[in-house]
Amino acid sequence: MAEFNRLVALVEALDNERHVLFNECLVWDGYVTKWNQPRVRRGGEWLLGSRIAYEHVYGLIAEGVQVLHTCDNPRCLNPFHLFEGTQKDNMIDAAQKGRLNLSKRGERHPAAKFSDELIERIRKASGTNREIAALYGCTHQYVSELKGGKKRITKTNEGTEDAEVMPQ
Numbered sequence: 001m002a003e004f005n006r007l008v009a010l011v012e013a014l015d016n017e018r019h020v021l022f023n024e025c026l027v028w029d030g031y032v033t034k035w036n037q038p039r040v041r042r043g044g045e046w047l048l049g050s051r052i053a054y055e056h057v058y059g060l061i062a063e064g065v066q067v068l069h070t071c072d073n074p075r076c077l078n079p080f081h082l083f084e085g086t087q088k089d090n091m092i093d094a095a096q097k098g099r100l101n102l103s104k105r106g107e108r109h110p111a112a113k114f115s116d117e118l119i120e121r122i123r124k125a126s127g128t129n130r131e132i133a134a135l136y137g138c139t140h141q142y143v144s145e146l147k148g149g150k151k152r153i154t155k156t157n158e159g160t161e162d163a164e165v166m167p168q
């Protein structure tokens with residue numbers, strides 16, 4: 001329950017500072033599932049952080065409807081990065097973002113810290129490399145490499161038979 005209240009307080013604080021924090025991910029530093037999804041208890045129930053954040057700002061969502069991320073950062077609780085979708089939307093979203101791709105290349109590689117979408121956001125981010133690095137939790141050298149156009153192995157469609165999709 002303490003963690004539930006802490007999560008709601010974080011979302012509320014962000015809601016009050018929306019003009020400042022609209023673009024930044026609100027990354028949950030508490031417990032996450034193996035899919036990196038924030039999960040907290042309320043009473044005897046385990047709830048997904050993204051769902052709590054979304055419902056806190058936009059109101060209750062229907063059963064069977066999932067909360068998806070525009071930022072593709074599963075730990076993110078920023079309500080402005082969340083949208084409602086069905087399981088089908090989730091599959092399409094996952095396929096577009098490469099989460100259905102099991103081949104160990106590009107962002108699927110265990111060594112890859114950032115999704116392709118985050119990489120693009122870092123490339124396009126304004127500010128000094130140090131400011132951007134602080135925002136995204138990486139080194140300024142890495143920002144410099146990305147902005148310099150250093151490429152990572154691109155996504156491939158190989159190996160989709162065993163595809164699994166992150167549950168929402």
Ligand SMILES: [Zn+2]
Pocket residue numbers: 024025026071072073076077078081
């Ligand atoms: Zn986010």
